[in-house]
Amino acid sequence: MKILNLHVDYIKFKPLKKALKKIADLAEHERKEVEVKEALVVLTAVEKSDSNVEKVVEVFVKNVREIAEQVKTENIVLYPYAHLSSNLGSPDLAVKVLDEAEKQLKKHFKVSRAPFGYYKEFEIKVKGHPLSELSREIRVEGKEVGEKYDSELSKEERARLLKSMTKNKTQSIPGKGGLKSNVELGKELDLYIINEVVGKGLPLFTPKGTSILRRMRRFIEDEELRRGYEYTQTPIMAKSDLYKISGHWQHYKKDMFVLDVYGKDYALRPMTCPFQFVLFKRKVRTYKDLPKKYAEIATLYRKEQTGELRGLTRMWQFNLADAHIICDEKQLEKEFEKVLDLINFVMKNLGIDDTWYRFSKWDSKNENNKYVDNPKAWEESQKAMKKILDKLGLKYLEADDEAAFYGPKLDLQFKDVYGKEDTLFTVQIDFALPEKFDLTYIDDKGKEKRPMIIHRSSIGAPERTLSHLLELTQGKMKLWISPNQIKVMTMNNSVNDYAKEVYNKLFEAGFEVELDDRNESIGKKAREAQIQKFNYLVTIGDKEEKENTLAVRIRGDKKIEKMTLDEFSEKLKVEIKERR
Numbered sequence: 001m002k003i004l005n006l007h008v009d010y011i012k013f014k015p016l017k018k019a020l021k022k023i024a025d026l027a028e029h030e031r032k033e034v035e036v037k038e039a040l041v042v043l044t045a046v047e048k049s050d051s052n053v054e055k056v057v058e059v060f061v062k063n064v065r066e067i068a069e070q071v072k073t074e075n076i077v078l079y080p081y082a083h084l085s086s087n088l089g090s091p092d093l094a095v096k097v098l099d100e101a102e103k104q105l106k107k108h109f110k111v112s113r114a115p116f117g118y119y120k121e122f123e124i125k126v127k128g129h130p131l132s133e134l135s136r137e138i139r140v141e142g143k144e145v146g147e148k149y150d151s152e153l154s155k156e157e158r159a160r161l162l163k164s165m166t167k168n169k170t171q172s173i174p175g176k177g178g179l180k181s182n183v184e185l186g187k188e189l190d191l192y193i194i195n196e197v198v199g200k201g202l203p204l205f206t207p208k209g210t211s212i213l214r215r216m217r218r219f220i221e222d223e224e225l226r227r228g229y230e231y232t233q234t235p236i237m238a239k240s241d242l243y244k245i246s247g248h249w250q251h252y253k254k255d256m257f258v259l260d261v262y263g264k265d266y267a268l269r270p271m272t273c274p275f276q277f278v279l280f281k282r283k284v285r286t287y288k289d290l291p292k293k294y295a296e297i298a299t300l301y302r303k304e305q306t307g308e309l310r311g312l313t314r315m316w317q318f319n320l321a322d323a324h325i326i327c328d329e330k331q332l333e334k335e336f337e338k339v340l341d342l343i344n345f346v347m348k349n350l351g352i353d354d355t356w357y358r359f360s361k362w363d364s365k366n367e368n369n370k371y372v373d374n375p376k377a378w379e380e381s382q383k384a385m386k387k388i389l390d391k392l393g394l395k396y397l398e399a400d401d402e403a404a405f406y407g408p409k410l411d412l413q414f415k416d417v418y419g420k421e422d423t424l425f426t427v428q429i430d431f432a433l434p435e436k437f438d439l440t441y442i443d444d445k446g447k448e449k450r451p452m453i454i455h456r457s458s459i460g461a462p463e464r465t466l467s468h469l470l471e472l473t474q475g476k477m478k479l480w481i482s483p484n485q486i487k488v489m490t491m492n493n494s495v496n497d498y499a500k501e502v503y504n505k506l507f508e509a510g511f512e513v514e515l516d517d518r519n520e521s522i523g524k525k526a527r528e529a530q531i532q533k534f535n536y537l538v539t540i541g542d543k544e545e546k547e548n549t550l551a552v553r554i555r556g557d558k559k560i561e562k563m564t565l566d567e568f569s570e571k572l573k574v575e576i577k578e579r580r
């Protein structure tokens, strides 16, 4: 079915004579001229493919309602217009579709209908705004409801898929100087997999990998709450309307996963900002509410080219420790400073020390519609950002044409084991979105003002940060974030009960601990534990059981220390607390 929607000041139409023989004669009153003012005229052509009347009408009505709501009209004129298609359905089918559509639309609108199968004269005045002329194709695709999809999967096809499900993409070439990549280390430490059947760019984290991400998350949430952030939880998708307001639809759509949900455009979110702005706008704000700092560990989706996808550095789905600081101009500098302080705190605790800052700027010559068109604001915000950076005495490199579409950024850059540069954390000053979302607050003189926004990530995308940590440490993570903290190993079977007791106590104390009580040599057990980069190896033999002690070895150290379980546990707690 093809339709053309016209938002009109008025339409006048009058049937003249029959165009199809089989059509019934019109009654006297139906032959008169009809005029409808302020209406959405829907020119329609029912096609051969519209045989599923119920479904076609459902989608058609949904489309018409959506447009009528956008242009805010209560009057619909259904107007058969054969010239829209060269593949018309039978008159019977057309009448059936139009009858049903009229019935459905009448539940919501005043509906007028021009007769089918007649030559008509008509006069029309179209309004001429951007939404006043919209053509759509109504297509019903896919399966009937209730049809079984899995019946299509042949035995061979299922077997092939199940076989490829057991193959995980973990092959990876060594990096510079033979360094292992995060893909390789992820496999060695059993942290995550990329599965062919699930899809590239969509990592699945094992319990160990998830445990690291959980600790990162708790760490950053606690720290941010202490620093005055408030946490939100917002949806992973929204109607295209929201992204049209933000400009993502215009500037970023090709990088978004767009979904057709019951005939409406939705998209998985690439950023958190619009959602938190909606929350900010739920109340009237005054200068006393500022700075407002909304944080969220948000799941985001970005449609990277499949060739660009790499381990945990480039993914289709990832999380971002995101936040938006809504402040006034006077607070901007101080808040920016606080963000940098938080980032430094995070890096110190993670033990990341090989990054550098990049000041990412706008390029006035970029012709790809990449940036918000407001040269004056660009110049001003870049000047403001540069002033802050210089005042803080921060060393940075400048990069043209790397800004976000709404403002300049300060990026914290790193290189992976192949020497490829990427961004770990980012801080952005935004002048465009407060305007687009009409964010306001009342200042101390009672006047309405426009706030500024800092977009920032603190621990970045935890997945990507983990990937850098893995490569930087080659898997030898600090105790607080390590997936493999303690391995308890038995010398012989006679100490199994004591070893189990030690394991239980360490587990209950909250450590990431494993027990190896297999009937293998202690040498073999220790070698395996070393490959898995356990921070502590605890050996238990007859002597330890008798003395009620542990033989403890630190990762990378040959020396064995004797200590009690309490001493060991206390030592580890301090190490974790201080994040050494």
Ligand SMILES: [Zn+2]
Pocket: 271, 272, 273, 324, 455, 456
């Ligand atoms: Zn943002």
